[in-house]
Amino acid sequence: SQQGEEDPQALSIQEGENATMNCSYKTSINNLQWYRQNSGRGLVHLILIRSNEREKHSGRLRVTLDTSKKSSSLLITASRAADTASYFCAPIKAAGNKLTFGGGTRVLVKP
């Protein structure tokens, strides 16, 4: 299985603080994707980082990828209450035709 494992399972921070979550996976990947899910609704694609990239930014999001350690991290800077959500990583194999999610990190941003 290409499923990632996420750490921590839950995170509670104050508005304005940064939130960091990690994803580890087992085998070689083509890319790794991060998704957000608000209150048990649909998932929203946040960012995709390819195996030959080490860091990628999108607005307040910063994703890193260390293929030697088979791990990725997602940093949300200057968090807002609207960032309260579950965040899932999805490591994708080169020939992968399925999106398989890690267990997720539940983030609570307190106003």
Added chain:
Amino acid sequence: DTEVTQTPKHLVMGMTNKKSLKCEQHMGHRAMYWYKQKAKKPPELMFVYSYEKLSINESVPSRFSPECPNSSLLNLHLHALQPEDSALYLCASSPTDKGPSTDTQYFGPGTRLTVL
């Protein structure tokens, strides 16, 4: 239109009922997906339709029956469900069937199903 819509938002059904979930997209996407998500768990793939043909069935029980009448519509027919089938059912679509190495999947808001 960059949206995947799902109806109904909520559904309560008995174990002897027959009901259907509906998913629609007008982005011209040629692959559509059904996922099942239990509380506090990640979504799990159930079915993939590629160019209106079923390409992946993740060993889903036959009480779940998918249907793709056309390239914009995806249905999930439900019959004789069990209480443990209660979950959030998510639909997604992607531009092609080349897989997540190439395509981003766009998710609908889901149908929350309760089986009594």
